[in-house]
Amino acid sequence: MKYALVTGGSRGIGRAVSVKLARMGYHIIINYASNATEAEKTLELVQQAGQDGEMLKFDVSNHQQTREAIESWESAHPEEYIEVLVNNAGIRRDNIMAFMPEEDWRRVLNITLDGFYNVTQPLLQPMLVHKFGRIINMASVSGLKGMPGQTNYSAAKGGIIAATKALAQEVARKNVTVNAVAPGFIRTDMVEGLDEEALKKTIPANRFGTPEEVAELVGFLVSPDAGYITGNVISINGGLYT
Numbered sequence: 185m186k187y188a189l190v191t192g193g194s195r196g197i198g199r200a201v202s203v204k205l206a207r208m209g210y211h212i213i214i215n216y217a218s219n220a221t222e223a224e225k226t227l228e229l230v231q232q233a234g235q236d237g238e239m240l241k242f243d244v245s246n247h248q249q250t251r252e253a254i255e256s257w258e259s260a261h262p263e264e265y266i267e268v269l270v271n272n273a274g275i276r277r278d279n280i281m282a283f284m285p286e287e288d289w290r291r292v293l294n295i296t297l298d299g300f301y302n303v304t305q306p307l308l309q310p311m312l313v314h315k316f317g318r319i320i321n322m323a324s325v326s327g328l329k330g331m332p333g334q335t336n337y338s339a340a341k342g343g344i345i346a347a348t349k350a351l352a353q354e355v356a357r358k359n360v361t362v363n364a365v366a367p368g369f370i371r372t373d374m375v376e377g378l379d380e381e382a383l384k385k386t387i388p389a390n391r392f393g394t395p396e397e398v399a400e401l402v403g404f405l406v407s408p409d410a411g412y413i414t415g416n417v418i419s420i421n422g423g424l425y426t
């Protein structure tokens with residue numbers, strides 16, 4: 185059995201990635217923060233794709249909770265390891281910097297950056313021992329070009345891109361690849377409330393992307409064919425940013 189952990193797998197891009205990886209033969213560990221109903225829906229879709237999966241609730245920004253969840257999974261599966269990690273959990277709390285509450289600054293950075301550390305660090309050693317691993321970090325166009333009204337989110341996503349590049353160089357010899365995916369506007373709960381009609385005029389492809397399109401890219405990066413791609417950021421944005 186091959187195992188993949190998708191953080192924020194209950195909704196949006198994480199759900200589509202879970203289904204894609206299930207189709208590729210992975211048993212999916214669906215992490216979520218609070219939305220058990222949506223996580224169950226993802227699990228059903230994974231099962232419809234012909235694989236089994238399980239739900240694993242923890243807040244990626246909480247070090248102790250994350251450790252306990254991963255350790256309990258590991259003690260239930262002493263012979264197995266998680267060979268694919270998709271660090272996808274994320275939130276946005278947009279505001280212009282002049283009005284940004286400290287809580288919104290911290291929450292976005294904690295989930296993206298502390299979350300990356302909390303989940304990746306304990307899973308890395310088994311990947312190195314088994315000499316195979318795939319880590320995909322969900323970045324954003326905001327982390328590449330910076331977006332006004334998203335100084336917190338841009339800082340977090342820029343940080344995750346730098347972490348991707350650094351970690352990739354540490355582990356490449358052991359056949360563990362680390363890449364980031366940088367979506368533009370993708371139609372999920374996260375973009376609810378944005379003016380899609382106005383925004384799509386700024387996108388050369390003239391539409392928002394779908395979670396399934398992002399999942400296809402993640403699937404390729406996970407596949408054996410992508411073994412020589414590491415430390416990279418792949419944009420998927422309808423031409424929004426070049």
Ligand code: NAP
Nearest residue numbers: 192194195196197217218219243244273274324370372374
């Ligand atoms: P979404 O529909 O809002 O889903 C967010 C997911 O993250 C949910 O599964 C949620 O779990 C989970 N989550 C949030 N906080 C968490 C925490 N502290 N611990 C564990 N899980 C947590 O978002 P999305 O659009 O699919 O975004 C997924 C990723 O893509 C994010 O990193 C986002 O920044 C990035 N991204 C999205 C877009 C876009 O246009 N949609 C563009 C660029 C990048 P619950 O269901 O339990 O709340």
